[in-house]
Amino acid sequence: MRIESSVTSISWIPSEAVEGLPKLPFTFGVVHYDDPPPERVDHIETMHRADLFREANELKGWIEVEGGKIVDYGHAGRGRIGLTRLKLGPKEIAVPAVAMPTLQHSEVGEGWVRFTQTAGGRTGMPAPRSVRGKPYFQLNSAIAWTTLALTIHADGASEYELAGASTFPRHWIYGSDGALIQKSGVIDFDKWYREAHEQNTPWGREDSPAVVTAVETALERDLSLEIMGGEGKRTSRRFSAGDHLVEQGDASEGSNIVYLVLDGVLEVLVDGEVVGELGPGAIVGERAQLEDGTRTATLRAKTAGKVVGVPGEELNREALEQVAAGRSREDG
Numbered sequence: 001m002r003i004e005s006s007v008t009s010i011s012w013i014p015s016e017a018v019e020g021l022p023k024l025p026f027t028f029g030v031v032h033y034d035d036p037p038p039e040r041v042d043h044i045e046t047m048h049r050a051d052l053f054r055e056a057n058e059l060k061g062w063i064e065v066e067g068g069k070i071v072d073y074g075h076a077g078r079g080r081i082g083l084t085r086l087k088l089g090p091k092e093i094a095v096p097a098v099a100m101p102t103l104q105h106s107e108v109g110e111g112w113v114r115f116t117q118t119a120g121g122r123t124g125m126p127a128p129r130s131v132r133g134k135p136y137f138q139l140n141s142a143i144a145w146t147t148l149a150l151t152i153h154a155d156g157a158s159e160y161e162l163a164g165a166s167t168f169p170r171h172w173i174y175g176s177d178g179a180l181i182q183k184s185g186v187i188d189f190d191k192w193y194r195e196a197h198e199q200n201t202p203w204g205r206e207d208s209p210a211v212v213t214a215v216e217t218a219l220e221r222d223l224s225l226e227i228m229g230g231e232g233k234r235t236s237r238r239f240s241a242g243d244h245l246v247e248q249g250d251a252s253e254g255s256n257i258v259y260l261v262l263d264g265v266l267e268v269l270v271d272g273e274v275v276g277e278l279g280p281g282a283i284v285g286e287r288a289q290l291e292d293g294t295r296t297a298t299l300r301a302k303t304a305g306k307v308v309g310v311p312g313e314e315l316n317r318e319a320l321e322q323v324a325a326g327r328s329r330e331d332g
Contacts, residue, residue: 004062006077006176007160008044009146010037011055011120013169014280015228016236016262016306019189030087034169039218040178048080054097054169056080057119059148059160061106070113070154075104079119098122100143100203111154116163118202120145142196146171147207164207168192170280171210185213185265185279186303211303213265213279219322220283227260227310234308236262245299245307246285255288255295257309258320264305269298276327277302286312286320287327 012034018026025031037053044058060077063070081099085092099121107114123141147164158176165171167188175181198204216224228234239245245259245266261282268276275297278284288295289312312320 001065002062003065003152003154003156004060004076005150005152005158005160006058006060007148007150008041008059008174009057009148009162009165010041010047010053010172010174011057011144011146011169012037012053012172014187014262017169017187017189020193022189022193025086031084032087036221037172037180039180039221041174041180042178044080048082051082051085053080054082054123055120055144055146057117057146057148059115059117059150061113061115061150061152063113063152063154065154068111068154070108070111073106073108073113073152075106075115075117077117078102079117079121081121084123100145100201103147103202112151114149114151116147116149118145118147118164118207120166120201142166142168142192143198143201143203144169144192144196145201146210147202148173162210162212164202165210166192166196166201167208168196173212180215182212183215183280185211185263186305187263188304211265213277216279216281216283217323217326219319219326220281223283223315223319223323224260224281226315227308234310236306236308238304238306239264239301240304241301243301245301246288246295246297248295248298250288251292251294255285255293256312258283258285258289258312258315259307259309260284262306262308264307265302266299266305267302269300270296283320283323285309286315287324289313290317290320290324 015033057079058077064072079102081097083094085094103118105116122143144166149161149163151159162173171184173182261280266278267274
């Protein structure tokens with residue numbers, strides 16, 4: 001009996017993810033940020049032809065089982081890499097990215113096989129910069145990648161994980177049914193830009209552990225589009241690991257602010273106990289707006305990150321009520 005499974009990552013550049021001088025081409029419209037990928041990925045090749053992502057890593061594995069024992073197994077996936085489109089006046093130039101060789105590995109255990117696959121490459125635009133370690137200066141752009149792991153068991157069960165990833169851009173993970181299941185939680189553009197040359201990647205001597213978070217709800221995704229797509233440019237607020245975004249019991253004037261998490265992971269504390277974590281795409285702080293104006297939880301930064309705040313009265317109250325109903329007191 002043949003058992004197959006898969007896991008896929010899509011890498012894309014969200015709004016405001018680029019920092020410093022490299023942000024200028026985005027500011028001037030020479031290059032663009034990306035629209036969020038879809039909630040489902042059913043036709044990865046169609047998305048690739050339509051240039052809907054920067055990179056994708058499609059890990060497919062299979063095992064053959066006879067009499068309850070694994071008798072054969074193999075990889076069947078690959079990586080894909082997109083284009084960087086430069087807008088120069090009325091013209092648009094497509095600059096191809098440079099793919100790195102796809103790295104594949106298999107580990108066999110008692111009743112299971114664990115497949116790993118690393119895919120990625122250099123973005124399609126040269127980026128002169130100083131870097132950590134020899135050769136101390138690079139003309140090539142940095143390397144972005146994901147390392148996926150998929151374990152298939154002889155009983156048909158399977159598990160997957162984002163085992164490693166570059167700190168830029170954002171990586172979304174999709175299960176074997178095509179549904180979005182996880183996200184990378186933290187972007188560190190400066191670290192990636194300065195350090196992700198070949199020796200500091202899986203094609204050299206190291207991978208980078210990935211911080212992953214749960215997927216926000218479709219309703220939160222709609223609210224995030226409302227917040228970021230409204231009139232006027234939203235000003236983001238940065239936080240460092242250990243900072244408190246809101247404090248339980250606070251009833252000050254600022255307690256009416258609802259936040260959209262752009263980057264990073266927030267721990268939710270109720271009466272000093274951690275009861276949950278929230279990552280990019282989550283809407284937080286809505287309960288104080290809906291009730292008596294008092295924060296019901298503390299939000300403490302587990303990692304560095306970024307949020308955008310908006311007065312709660314500017315958002316659809318019914319939508320906020322539905323977000324709040326999906327949590328206990330896990331949003332401040």
